[in-house]
Amino acid sequence: MELRSFARRMVEYGRSSVMGYGAYVIERDDPDLAGQFLHALSTGADLAAGHPVLGLRSQLQRLRRDEVSQEEQLAALLAGWRRYKTYITSDR
Secondary structure (H helix, E strand, O other), X not given: OHHHHHHXXXXXXXXXXXXXXXXHHHHHHOHHHHHHHHHXXXXXXXXXXXXXXXXXXXXXXXXXXXXXXXXXXXXXXXXXXXXXXXXXXXXX
């Protein structure tokens, strides 16, 4: 139910089905880190300039406006997730 609610809130960034499935995949990949990522993605709050989630939010909005396929939206979301994990685990 939480993921369904998340997906509905994120329609500006991608189709609900894409956002819901993407959130499911992300939570299965790393349950501890997923919550932080999904919260940052949904709010964009308190993220420093250059943070990978800010770039992902812009990219997803652009893809949504351009009406790209669900596959392309999902690929962008999951690539953003991988960038986020690298960013978090790096020495920044």
